[in-house]
Amino acid sequence: MSNTGTDSNPEADPSPGTHSNAGTAVSLENVRKTYQLGEPVHALDGVSLDVPRGSYTAIMGPSGSGKSTLMNLVGCLDTPTEGTVVVDGQDVSALSGRERTSLRGTEVGFVFQTFNLMPRLNALENVALPQLFQGISRSDRRDRARELLERVGLGDRTDHLPNELSGGQRQRVALARALVNDPAIVLADEPSGNLDTETEAQVLDLFAEFHGGGTTMIVVTHERHVAERAERIVHLLDGEIERIEELEGGPEGDE
Amino acid sequence: MGPLESLRLSWRSIAGHKLRSGLTMLGVIIGIAAVIAFVTLGASLQAGVIGDISPDDQRNLYGWAADPDVEAGPGAGAQPVFSQNDLDAVGDLEDVEAAYGYAPLQTQTISDGNETVPQGDGVVASGSSYIRADTLEAGEQFESGEEQAVLNPAAAGQFEEDVEVGDELTITLLTGQQVETEVVGITDTSEGLSPFEGFENSPRVYVPTEPYYTEQAAEMGGGQQEGDGEQTGDGQQDGEQTGDEQQADGDQQNGGEGDDPQTAALAMQDEPEAEGADDAWFTAIIVEAESTDEEAIEDARDAATAYLESDESDAGEFLGDDLVVSLETSTELLQQLQDILSLLQNFIVGIAAISLLVGSIGIANIMLVSVTERTREIGIMKAVGAQNRDVLGLFLMESVILGLVGAVLGTALGFAAGYLGAWYIGLPLVYPLEYVVLAVVVGILVGVVSGLYPAWRAARTDPIDALRYE
Ligand SMILES: Nc1ncnc2c1ncn2[C@@H]1O[C@H](COP(=O)(O)OP(=O)(O)OP(=O)(O)O)[C@@H](O)[C@H]1O
Ligand SMILES: [Mg+2]
Numbered sequence: 058m059s060n061t062g063t064d065s066n067p068e069a070d071p072s073p074g075t076h077s078n079a080g081t082a083v084s085l086e087n088v089r090k091t092y093q094l095g096e097p098v099h100a101l102d103g104v105s106l107d108v109p110r111g112s113y114t115a116i117m118g119p120s121g122s123g124k125s126t127l128m129n130l131v132g133c134l135d136t137p138t139e140g141t142v143v144v145d146g147q148d149v150s151a152l153s154g155r156e157r158t159s160l161r162g163t164e165v166g167f168v169f170q171t172f173n174l175m176p177r178l179n180a181l182e183n184v185a186l187p188q189l190f191q192g193i194s195r196s197d198r199r200d201r202a203r204e205l206l207e208r209v210g211l212g213d214r215t216d217h218l219p220n221e222l223s224g225g226q227r228q229r230v231a232l233a234r235a236l237v238n239d240p241a242i243v244l245a246d247e248p249s250g251n252l253d254t255e256t257e258a259q260v261l262d263l264f265a266e267f268h269g270g271g272t273t274m275i276v277v278t279h280e281r282h283v284a285e286r287a288e289r290i291v292h293l294l295d296g297e298i299e300r301i302e303e304l305e306g307g308p309e310g311d312e
Numbered sequence: 313m314g315p316l317e318s319l320r321l322s323w324r325s326i327a328g329h330k331l332r333s334g335l336t337m338l339g340v341i342i343g344i345a346a347v348i349a350f351v352t353l354g355a356s357l358q359a360g361v362i363g364d365i366s367p368d369d370q371r372n373l374y375g376w377a378a379d380p381d382v383e384a385g386p387g388a389g390a391q392p393v394f395s396q397n398d399l400d401a402v403g404d405l406e407d408v409e410a411a412y413g414y415a416p417l418q419t420q421t422i423s424d425g426n427e428t429v430p431q432g433d434g435v436v437a438s439g440s441s442y443i444r445a446d447t448l449e450a451g452e453q454f455e456s457g458e459e460q461a462v463l464n465p466a467a468a469g470q471f472e473e474d475v476e477v478g479d480e481l482t483i484t485l486l487t488g489q490q491v492e493t494e495v496v497g498i499t500d501t502s503e504g505l506s507p508f509e510g511f512e513n514s515p516r517v518y519v520p521t522e523p524y525y526t527e528q529a530a531e532m533g534g535g536q537q538e539g540d541g542e543q544t545g546d547g548q549q550d551g552e553q554t555g556d557e558q559q560a561d562g563d564q565q566n567g568g569e570g571d572d573p574q575t576a577a578l579a580m581q582d583e584p585e586a587e588g589a590d591d592a593w594f595t596a597i598i599v600e601a602e603s604t605d606e607e608a609i610e611d612a613r614d615a616a617t618a619y620l621e622s623d624e625s626d627a628g629e630f631l632g633d634d635l636v637v638s639l640e641t642s643t644e645l646l647q648q649l650q651d652i653l654s655l656l657q658n659f660i661v662g663i664a665a666i667s668l669l670v671g672s673i674g675i676a677n678i679m680l681v682s683v684t685e686r687t688r689e690i691g692i693m694k695a696v697g698a699q700n701r702d703v704l705g706l707f708l709m710e711s712v713i714l715g716l717v718g719a720v721l722g723t724a725l726g727f728a729a730g731y732l733g734a735w736y737i738g739l740p741l742v743y744p745l746e747y748v749v750l751a752v753v754v755g756i757l758v759g760v761v762s763g764l765y766p767a768w769r770a771a772r773t774d775p776i777d778a779l780r781y782e
Binding site: 174 | 700702
């Protein structure tokens with residue numbers, strides 16, 4: 058595995074020990090997501106998958122195979138039509154909307170292809186945004202956000218608005234934001250889709266760094282070389298898991 | 313998320329769209345400004361008019377005789393039916409302290425010997441207790457039957473050297489006749505002393521009806537009727553010579569008089585009609601009750617009315633279905649003014665309510681646009697852990713800010729306009745501060761009402777759809 062060199066940075070862990078206990082971070086059992094559009098569309102059709110804590114999983118598959126749908130379920134943005142999704146030990150379907158939002162806010166960090174930063178907030182405020190909804194004080198938020206921006210190499214860009222940043226810088230702000238609440242799982246849906254090769258490499262290095270710090274990473278990608286930095290690749294096809302490809306240097310190689 | 317955090321975020325999005333936010337607030341600003349301006353004006357008007365009635369004035373009953381069908385405010389259509397004998401008799405009644413006539417004199421100028429100043433109206437003939445002792449700055453009341461006068465500060469200040477007690481003045485009547493008078497007192501205010509005069513500041517000279525009015529009346533009664541340039545619209549200049557005929561005629565003409573009570577009160581400066589050379593007739597009279605308490609006033613009113621309507625009195629001959637005596641206190645007279653004022657205020661409040669409604673719709677509309685525009689932002693916030701109530705609070709806060717800032721700006725604008733108006737008319741400035749509180753509450757309410765639906769829409773946005781939204 059090509060990323061083992063960067064994985065071993067001990068300082069990268071946002072809070073060591075929190076997520077290091079063994080077990081599964083995410084567990085899907087026979088999950089089905091059906092959209093009724095005249096004819097029912099099975100975006101996911103009976104998916105069962107366990108994602109171990111602290112693992113690095115890539116999800117690949119052709120367009121329309123259900124990758125984003127799967128991410129939405131794991132990220133507690135959505136609930137399955139059938140089956141169970143367990144995130145951090147909690148059955149997502151059994152939670153109320155508010156509890157699901159709380160779980161999402163504290164245990165899940167999102168990174169999107171289109172960055173999805175708040176256009177009127179500067180880099181620091183964007184990173185601090187998730188903590189705003191957790192009732193954390195303003196000064197604590199700012200300290201934490203500054204610390205994370207420094208870690209992604211943007212300590213000198215805290216006052217910049219998103220449109221004053223390059224694509225790679227924006228994605229790094231989004232990364233910092235995903236990590237600000239110290240989540241158990243980071244979900245990235247085509248995080249490098251809009252980036253050039255060099256910036257993509259920076260972002261993937263950061264992923265590896267966070268993974269090394271104990272965060273469970275799930276990354277959706279169309280690119281083989283992006284997927285290869287993970288420990289295993291889940292191949293989706295038409296809403297079903299086609300196969301799971303274990304890569305050399307699995308979980309034990311990272312510890 | 314605390315309210316302070318919502319405020320910070322909401323304020324930023326409002327400040328990000330300054331022009332749009334300003335235009336959105338306009339409806340609220342105009343509505344609130346209209347109310348505040350008119351309330352300020354109204355309060356100033358009330359303070360200027362009603363605040364001037366001193367407690368002693370409260371025992372005065374202002375009387376006139378008019379056709380009860382003329383509904384043009386107090387004093388409209390009043391006819392000169394009261395003789396000096398009537399007043400003397402009323403004054404002798406048990407429940408009446410004093411009764412005297414009230415008549416503005418038609419004059420041209422006043423001279424202090426060195427200097428002559430024009431004085432067209434504002435020379436008022438009345439009884440000696442018309443000048444209340446407590447309103448005198450210097451000197452004393454004039455005596456009935458004496459050639460004496462009391463001036464108000466505005467009249468005294470007209471001359472290069474202020475007129476003082478003891479000075480001699482020469483008054484030139486409209487007829488050209490000149491009469492002498494000795495200044496015996498100066499009042500402490502230049503405002504009118506009764507509703508008959510109106511309450512505005514202007515130079516006024518008070519003289520006893522005897523001799524000034526009676527002599528002038530006698531002069532005019534000799535035959536010549538003056539065309540009166542200064543009192544157009546009075547409707548009575550060309551009245552008939554004899555009392556009887558004149559009533560019917562005068563009624564007709566007076567029916568068309570303005571309906572502003574203050575004008576009507578002033579319009580009592582009717583040309584006196586005289587039957588005989590030494591008999592003056594009064595259009596307006598003042599009856600003083602024994603005291604200011606209601607019972608005494610009622611007694612005086614009843615006694616005076618009974619006498620004046622009886623066959624014993626000279627007035628009684630004219631009174632009947634066509635002419636009815638009215639005796640009212642200044643409070644009662646002003647009540648009508650106040651009624652008109654509050655009617656006007658209700659009207660303005662109605663317009664303001666419509667303006668506020670339009671303003672609310674404007675805010676609601678712009679908030680809906682804002683929610684749609686920021687669908688993606690809402691999706692992001694929800695994806696990173698914003699609860700529905702956080703989103704609701706954020707958008708509600710925004711519309712409340714719009715309503716509140718609109719209300720505050722409207723209040724400022726309204727006060728400015730109201731004060732400008734009050735200052736222009738010459739009324740005292742009054743601060744109806746309770747309306748500031750009301751305006752703020754209304755502003756918040758408008759914000760909440762108009763923001764509720766858009767905020768609710770924002771709150772229930774599905775984050776997945778929102779994130780997919782382009
Ligand atoms: N809200 C929806 N309503 C109806 N159908 C939907 C909805 N969301 C997704 N689908 C359908 O579910 C299927 C899976 O969609 P999904 O977005 O998960 O694909 P994907 O694997 O992420 O594709 P891509 O690589 O293009 O992003 C698609 O066929 C899509 O049409
Ligand atoms: Mg997708």
